[in-house]
Amino acid sequence: MKVGILGGGQLARMIALAGYPLGIRFIFLDPSIGACATTLGSHLRGDYHDETLLADLAKRADVVTYEFENVPAKVAEFLTSNTQVYPSPKALAVAQDRLVEKDFLNELGIPTAPYEAVGNFDSLHAAMEKIGYPAILKTRTQGYDGKGQSILKSVTDLKSAWQKLEGLAAIVEGFVKFSREVSIIAVRSVSGELAFYPLSENVHKGGILRVSESRENDPMQAKAEDYATRLMIALDYVGVLALELFEVDGELIANEFAPRVHNSGHWTIEGAETSQFENHLRAILDLPLGSTAAVGYAAMVNFIGGKPENEEVLKIPNAHLHLYAKAARKGRKIAHATIHTKTLAELEPLKKRLIALANESDDS
Ligand code: AMP
Numbered sequence: 066m067k068v069g070i071l072g073g074g075q076l077a078r079m080i081a082l083a084g085y086p087l088g089i090r091f092i093f094l095d096p097s098i099g100a101c102a103t104t105l106g107s108h109l110r111g112d113y114h115d116e117t118l119l120a121d122l123a124k125r126a127d128v129v130t131y132e133f134e135n136v137p138a139k140v141a142e143f144l145t146s147n148t149q150v151y152p153s154p155k156a157l158a159v160a161q162d163r164l165v166e167k168d169f170l171n172e173l174g175i176p177t178a179p180y181e182a183v184g185n186f187d188s189l190h191a192a193m194e195k196i197g198y199p200a201i202l203k204t205r206t207q208g209y210d211g212k213g214q215s216i217l218k219s220v221t222d223l224k225s226a227w228q229k230l231e232g233l234a235a236i237v238e239g240f241v242k243f244s245r246e247v248s249i250i251a252v253r254s255v256s257g258e259l260a261f262y263p264l265s266e267n268v269h270k271g272g273i274l275r276v277s278e279s280r281e282n283d284p285m286q287a288k289a290e291d292y293a294t295r296l297m298i299a300l301d302y303v304g305v306l307a308l309e310l311f312e313v314d315g316e317l318i319a320n321e322f323a324p325r326v327h328n329s330g331h332w333t334i335e336g337a338e339t340s341q342f343e344n345h346l347r348a349i350l351d352l353p354l355g356s357t358a359a360v361g362y363a364a365m366v367n368f369i370g371g372k373p374e375n376e377e378v379l380k381i382p383n384a385h386l387h388l389y390a391k392a393a394r395k396g397r398k399i400a401h402a403t404i405h406t407k408t409l410a411e412l413e414p415l416k417k418r419l420i421a422l423a424n425e426s427d428d429s
Contacts (some may be wrong), residue, residue, distance in 0.1 A: 066088065066089045066127050067090045067091070067092060067125060067126050067127050068080075068092075068126060068127065068129075068349070068350070069091075069122045069125065069126030069129040069130070069148075070091060070092070070094070070102070070130055071094050071113060071129065071131035071132065071136055071140070072093070072094075072102075072131055072132035073094075073108065074100065074101060074102060074132055075102070075389040075398065076132035076133075076325065077091075077093055077095075077132040078105060078389065078390075079326070079331075079340075079342045080102075080130075080326065080346065081105040081106055082105065083334075083340055085105075087343070087346065087352075089346060089350070090106060092106055092107040092109065092122060092125055092126055093108050094111070094118060094122050095108065095109075095110065096110065096111060096112055096113070097110075098110065101391050109121060109122055113136065114139070116143060119143050119144060122144070122148075123147035123148035124147070124148075127149070127350075128149045128151060128349050128350060129144050129148055129149065129150045130150070130152075130304060130325075130345070131157075131325065132325055133325065134160045134161050134324050134325060135206070135207060136157055136161075138154060138157070138158060141154035142154060149349075151255070151348070151349040152302055152303055152304045152306070152325075153300065153301060153303070156302055156306075156324040157324060160321070160322055160324045161206055162205050163180075163203055163204075163208070163236050163321065164180075164182050164236050166321060167236070169299075170296070170319050170322075173292075174295065175292045175319045176316070176317075176318050177320070178240075178241045178311075178320075179195070179238070179239040180196070180236050180238045181195055181196060181236065181237050182236055183234075184234060186223075186224075186227050189223055189226075189227055192237045193220070196237055196238070196239045198220075198240075199216060199217060199240040200216075200238060200239055201214055201216055201217065201237070201238045201240055202214065202215045202217055202227075202230070202236075202237050203236055204230060204234070205234045206233070206234070207233075212272070213230070213233070214272060216240070243311035244312050245266060245312050246266070246267045246309065246312070246320075247264045247265060247266050247267060247280070247283070247289065248267055248307050248309045248310060248327065248329040248330075249261060249265070249286075249289040249290065249292075249307070249308050249310070250262040250307050250326075250341050251290070251294070251305070251306050251307075251308065252304065252306070252348050252357070253297045253303055254347065254348040254349075254351055254352070254353075254354055255303050255350075256351055258348075258353070258354050259294065259297065260354045261289075261293065261357060262279075262330065262337055262341065262359075263279050263280055263283065263286065263337075263358075263359045264280040264283040264285060264289055265277045265278065265279060265330065265332065266280045266283075267309075267329050271429060273367070273396070273398075273429055274328050274329060274367060275367055275423070276364060276365065276367075277329040277330075277331065277332055278332070278363070278412075279332050279333075279337075279364075281359045281362075284315075285310075285317055289308065289310060289317060292308060292319060293308045296308060296322060300324075303348055304324070304345050304348050305325065305326045305327070305341050305344060305345040306322060306324055306325075307322060307323040307326075307327030307329060309321050309322065309323070309329070326341050326342055326345050327341070328367065328398070331403065332364065332403050332405075333363075334387070334403065335360075335363055335405040336361065336362070336363025336403065337357055337359055337363075338357065338358045338360055339354070339357060360405075361406055361408075362405070362406050362407070362409050363406075363412075364416040364419070365403045366401060366404075366416070366419045366420055367398055367423065368398070368399055368400040368401060368423055368427075369396065369397065369399070369423075369428065370394065370395045370396055370397060370399070370426075370428025370429050371393050371427065371428040372388075372399055372400045372426050373423070373425065373426050375388075377422055378402050378419070378422065381402075381418050382415060383406050383411070384403070384404055384415070384419060385402060385403045385404075385405060386400065386402045387400055396429045402419055404416050
């Protein structure tokens with residue numbers, strides 16, 4: 066079996082690492098020379114719009130998937146007319162535009178923060194009359210890790226936030242005073258088999274995920290599974306999907322979903338019977354899904370912009386280090402580590418040590 070992946074970054078790399086024991090081989094399409102997944106398979110190097118390369122990928126791969134959601138619609142259409150592509154272009158189209166995404170979620174009865182589309186400075190003023198302060202202005206497309214976002218605390222913030230958009234279409238969202246952030250990693254196979262991981266409890270700073278912890282028997286699990294199910298059925302979804310949620314007064318409010326494996330599911334490599342990466346492959350190749358049950362307790366910490374010495378991480382008992390083979394650059398995720406223990410009591414102090422180490426080398 067050969068799987069084609071659009072993108073050759075760390076998510077593609079971890080998919081490939083999970084696929085090797087199953088005898089799956091990989092072909093990556095990515096424009097950069099040193100894309101970190103490409104040592105694990107064949108590399109088609111070039112632009113994502115290059116139809117010769119796309120045709121080659123479609124010919125050589127049994128199925129094509131991707132590691133980022135900003136795949137241009139034209140590229141997804143070209144691929145679907147030449148091979149099997151999972152998740153479907155429809156999932157991409159919804160996930161890559163925050164306005165379309167929020168409309169879609171609300172139509173399915175999945176609540177979101179109040180939001181308004183913003184096309185010009187006057188409409189931003191008008192939207193703020195409805196939404197009220199504080200709020201967040203976000204570009205409709207291309208935003209990730211908090212990029213393209215501004216917090217609006219009062220009317221004096223409007224001008225500079227608007228200028229920062231540089232004319233890009235945007236939405237403004239009410240600021241949610243959440244008690245915590247969680248996400249659910251869900252998976253659905255070609256045959257329609259569904260599975261859900263225990264919730265991930267997530268901590269973000271500056272819009273970037275820092276820490277994710279597995280939460281077995283969480284009181285919000287059933288609600289999160291219900292929302293993820295509605296979403297996957299409506300999209301006729303195949304593969305792993307991550308739905309990010311805010312908890313407010315015992316209710317869940319959806320922030321966004323990612324039609325792919327997700328950073329908040331990295332703990333599943335050690336902390337679940339089958340990782341999100343392996344289950345994504347099983348789903349798109351129509352193999353039986355593996356158990357998503359948690360195995361003990363797990364907490365994942367990202368290394369952003371810089372990382373501690375490997376020895377410092379490996380000295381922490383129960384720490385598992387994952388290097389992405391990427392050069393350090395400000396704000397870039399270059400590695401993560403997961404603490405995996407049998408009991409919650411053992412997890413806490415080790416997690417704190419790992420977070421302290423990550424903070425020392427952080428350059429975000
Ligand atoms: P996003 O790029 O939409 O995933 O946002 C990144 C992070 O910014 C989220 O995980 C939250 O921590 C924060 N954030 C985004 N939207 C909101 C909101 N409407 N209210 C409060 N915090 C938010």
